[in-house]
Amino acid sequence: MSSNRWSRDELKLAFHLYCQLPFGRLHQRNPEIIQLAGFIGRTPSALAMKLVNFASLDPAITASGRKGLGGASKLDQETWDQFHADWEGLALECERLRAGLVTATAVVVPSIEDDLTAYYIGETRQAIVEQRIKQQFFRKAVLSSYRGKCCMSGLAEPRLLLASHIVPWSQDKANRLNPANGLCLSALHDRAFDQGLIALTDEFTVILSASLRQRDEPFVREVLLPLAGRQIELPERFMPSVELLAWHRERVFVG
Structure with missing residues (x-):
């Protein structure tokens, strides 16, 4: 999925993770950063740097005297703006992107759907799964x-x-x-x-x-x-x- 330049999908997944990690855990040794880096074909250090690029766009971070890491790109800013314009749509999109990467790499990751399979089918099940995805993202963020x-x-x-x-x-x-x-x-x-x-x-x-x-x-x-x-x-x-x-x-x- 990677190239020298970050794709829009990679940036969406990176920002999705940025929202859910404490500022002090935006480093290459974080297991969640290591895992996502593996999925998108980036090094943990490159992904950690990208997360700190996003921090430089965050008014709450900069107002506190912290600067994040300079060098945020135009596409980084567009990703930031996209999320703020449509939190629900992008949270669901990122979950689908991540699920596709997990399947492609044959990694077994507990699914948010696992405990719902036996009880619901069809549209009802899909609606409940999406609700859980949204609630989980909001809680972690x-x-x-x-x-x-x-x-x-x-x-x-x-x-x-x-x-x-x-x-x-x-x-x-x-x-x-x-x-x-x-x-x-x-x-x-x-x-x-x-x-x-x-x-x-x-x-x-x-x-x-x-x-x-x-x-x-x-x-x-x-x-x-x-x-x-x-x-x-x-x-x-x-x-x-x-x-x-x-x-x-x-x-x-x-x-």
């Missing part, structure tokens, strides 16, 4: 951006973490898989955010609803009230969209 920790509590137990949508899945198709529409939250904080008991300002500080502030319970006093006015732990990449946060405050937050 959000959790990796937040270093695998709840941005409000610092909890790092993955079994208690959720990739929470700022604007719900059903309300905004264009941003369903956009990592800037995501927050890494514990199950408790996710529920409070989803129910409008917690919101965020444009400066990423926590607002608590009046009903929550008025509850005189030890748990609320000790765990939730201290969040008021505190800035969340910001992500390495894909800063929360202030436009989407405003939507949440206006449509979901109970004030």
Whole structure:
């Protein structure tokens, strides 16, 4: 699949992986980079360099003082723009591209479809598989951006973490898989955010609803009230969209 110049498909797969890896793991020793490099016929060091090229296009990275690696090409920028214009379509396309490469190289990789085969057939099964692909991409992209920790509590137990949508899945198709529409939250904080008991300002500080502030319970006093006015732990990449946060405050937050 490779040549001296990177193809569009190679760049899509590279950016797809970039979205799902913490910034600190964009190096040639990362097993996921080694695996994809093997599939596309690139060296792990070349793929790692390409991922850091993408980092140089990421406003959240450059705003933090990190620069990534210079030399991003016009095609790199086009790939970045394509994903931001159609997260769902490209997430599904990359899964198909990757599946084709796995088949061509005869490598056995656990499939997202494996546990669905016995229960569903036809269009229903395909719809469920695609839903799982989308959800898995969004979860990995959000959790990796937040270093695998709840941005409000610092909890790092993955079994208690959720990739929470700022604007719900059903309300905004264009941003369903956009990592800037995501927050890494514990199950408790996710529920409070989803129910409008917690919101965020444009400066990423926590607002608590009046009903929550008025509850005189030890748990609320000790765990939730201290969040008021505190800035969340910001992500390495894909800063929360202030436009989407405003939507949440206006449509979901109970004030």
